[in-house]
Every structure is written in structure tokens, then in C-alpha cells.
Amino acid sequence: MSEKKPKIALLYGGNSKEREISIKSGKAVENAFKKLKYEYEVFDPSVGFEFIERIKNYNPDLAFICLHGKGGEDGQIQSILEFLNIKYTGSSPKTSAICMDKNLTKKILSAENIPVPKTFVKEHTKFPAVVKPSEEGSSIGVFIVNNKLELENALEKLKDYENILIEEFIEGRELTVSILNGKILPTIEIKVEEGFYDFNNKYVSSKTNYICPAEIDKNTQRKINEIAEKCWNILECKGAVRVDMILDKNNNPYVLEINTIPGMTQHSLLPKAAKVAGLSFEELVNEIIEGALREQR
Ligand SMILES: Nc1ncnc2c1ncn2[C@@H]1O[C@H](COP(=O)(O)OP(=O)(O)O)[C@@H](O)[C@H]1O
Numbered sequence: 001m002s003e004k005k006p007k008i009a010l011l012y013g014g015n016s017k018e019r020e021i022s023i024k025s026g027k028a029v030e031n032a033f034k035k036l037k038y039e040y041e042v043f044d045p046s047v048g049f050e051f052i053e054r055i056k057n058y059n060p061d062l063a064f065i066c067l068h069g070k071g072g073e074d075g076q077i078q079s080i081l082e083f084l085n086i087k088y089t090g091s092s093p094k095t096s097a098i099c100m101d102k103n104l105t106k107k108i109l110s111a112e113n114i115p116v117p118k119t120f121v122k123e124h125t126k127f128p129a130v131v132k133p134s135e136e137g138s139s140i141g142v143f144i145v146n147n148k149l150e151l152e153n154a155l156e157k158l159k160d161y162e163n164i165l166i167e168e169f170i171e172g173r174e175l176t177v178s179i180l181n182g183k184i185l186p187t188i189e190i191k192v193e194e195g196f197y198d199f200n201n202k203y204v205s206s207k208t209n210y211i212c213p214a215e216i217d218k219n220t221q222r223k224i225n226e227i228a229e230k231c232w233n234i235l236e237c238k239g240a241v242r243v244d245m246i247l248d249k250n251n252n253p254y255v256l257e258i259n260t261i262p263g264m265t266q267h268s269l270l271p272k273a274a275k276v277a278g279l280s281f282e283e284l285v286n287e288i289i290e291g292a293l294r295e296q297r
Pocket residue numbers: 102117130132136137138139140142167168169170171174196197198244246256257
């Protein structure tokens with residue numbers, strides 16, 4: 001712990017499609033701040049220029065970023081904070097921008113021999129396939145398609161997105177690996193009752209099961225942890241991240257994406273993994289703060 005408690009700007013809200021999730025994450029972190037007796041103030045960047053003036057005047061020791069999606073998780077807010085010379089939690093603008101783009105992330109990871117689902121060009125799609133916006137989150141706009149017609153329908157629904165990804169559907173077990181300040185936390189397996197891990201199964205359904213630590217044989221677990229750690233290193237991640245994977249029938253893990261600002265609600269995955277590793281929600285928040293304060297930026 002630092003000797004003197006830092007003064008923190010807590011950022012939540014924003015204007016991405018994940019605003020509501022961001023507010024939930026932010027409020028959970030705010031509760032932890034209260035328990036931990038941190039001096040803090042809440043800032044919502046969706047107010048625009050006024051946000052910059054307010055945070056500059058507040059002059060915090062650290063900005064704790066609880067924003068998801070565009071504007072908050074893609075390097076934009078991180079760049080503004082760099083410009084204002086304010087320390088912040090999580091990854092750099094560069095890492096954030098890359099990880100926000102699933103297509104680009106996969107290109108970089110596959111060049112380093114990390115297994116990822118194959119990307120299809122539309123004409124050569126093999127079914128079943130997954131269609132999703134390259135730069136979105138919370139399973140918003142993710143479709144599993146079984147034929148050309150379904151593919152066309154999905155593309156039509158996503159027509160407002162600039163970047164759309166069509167990729168190989170990997171059948172298997174849904175896993176997520178959380179990493180906290182470079183330390184790999186226990187893997188979570190997500191078991192949905194029906195369909196895939198879509199928005200409803202993520203945030204609404206009470207029937208989604210989370211198994212942590214996931215029941216995985218030692219060798220496969222070693223492989224999974226190695227892949228997660230490589231992702232962390234290749235993309236120069238910082239703070240807390242989550243690597244989403246699918247483990248296929250032959251126990252081969254595939255990386256779907258890397259989340260540089262994982263959800264922080266009481267039901268989110270990172271806090272679950274942290275708990276199994278022996279960290280309460282407040283201790284997790286503290287670790288994120290301490291890790292960020294140690295960073296030289
Ligand atoms: N290639 C794929 N194979 C199988 N399932 C997938 C694939 N891509 C996405 N999914 C499913 O969709 C969910 C959301 O996709 P993901 O790429 O993690 O995007 P995000 O969580 O940012 O919305 C995954 O958790 C998984 O259930």
C-alpha cells in the first residue's frame with residue numbers, strides 16, 4: 001500500500017452501447033471506494049469537453065476507468081488522460097485501440113502463433129460461422145449463422161458497423177482467463193442453458209453457470225495459461241484484462257478476444273476469478289489501484 005491514500009477520479013457512464021454495463025461496473029467500484037475510504041469523485045465523459053475541464057480541476061492522483069466499448073475502452077479516454085498527465089488504470093492507448101478491434105487483435109496474435117478462429121472473406125464462408133462487429137462488446141451484434149441466408153440477414157442487421165468480422169465457429173467449452181497485474185487468475189468456465197453466451201445469458205439470465213476453477217486437466221490448463229500470458233505480453237497489457245477463449249473438443253484453446261476493461265459488477269467474471277484466488281472485491285479494486293500507481297507513464 002502507498003503511504004498516503006490517493007485521490008481518485010472514478011470514470012463511468014460514457015456513450016457507447018455498453019453505457020448501462022459501465023454504470024453498473026462503476027457503481028460497484030464506487031461502493032468499494034466507500035468501504036476502502038478513498039477520496040474520490042465520479043466523472044462521466046459523455047458530457048464532452050466539460051469532462052476534461054472538470055477532471056483537470058479535480059487534479060486526481062489516478063483515474064479509475066470503468067468504461068466499456070467505444071470512447072472508453074478503445075484508447076480515446078486513455079489518450080486524453082495521457083495528455084492531461086493523469087495516471088489511469090489499465091492498458092495504454094495503443095493496447096486499448098488494438099484490443100478493441102477483434103480483427104486486428106487476431107491478426108497480431110496469429111502472427112505470433114496464438115490459435116484464433118479463422119477469419120473468412122464473405123464469399124468463402126464455411127458454416128456454421130460467427131458474424132460480429134469487430135469493435136463492440138457485451139455480445140452485442142454477435143450472430144451464429146448456419147447458411148448463406150442467415151449470413152446475409154446478420155450482415156444486414158450489422159450494416160451500420162464499419163468493421164464486421166466473419167469467422168469460424170468453434171464448438172466447445174467457453175472459458176475466460178483473467179489476468180491481474182500480470183498474474184494469471186483461475187480460469188472460469190461458462191455454461192449457458194441455451195444458445196451461446198449472448199447478452200441475455202451474460203446479464204439477464206440467472207441460469208448461466210460459472211465454474212471456477214474450471215475443471216480442466218493439468219496439461220490443457222498449462223497450455224491455456226501459457227496462451228493467456230503470451231497474449232498479455234504480445235499486446236503489452238496492463239492492469240486487469242480478460243482473455244476470452246473457446247476450448248474445442250480436442251482440448252485446443254482458441255482466443256476470441258482480449259478485454260482491456262473487464263466488467264466489474266458483482267456478477268462479472270473478473271471479480272469471480274479474483275474471489276477464487278482469495279481476493280475480495282475490495283481487495284481486487286485495491287490491487288488495480290496499486291498496480292496503476294506503480295506504472296511509469
Ligand atoms: N468464433 C466463435 N466460436 C464460437 N463462439 C463464439 C465465437 N465468437 C464469439 N462467440 C460467442 O459469442 C460471445 C461473444 O463474443 P466475443 O468475441 O467474446 O465478443 P464480445 O464479448 O466482445 O461481445 C462469446 O463469448 C461466445 O459465446
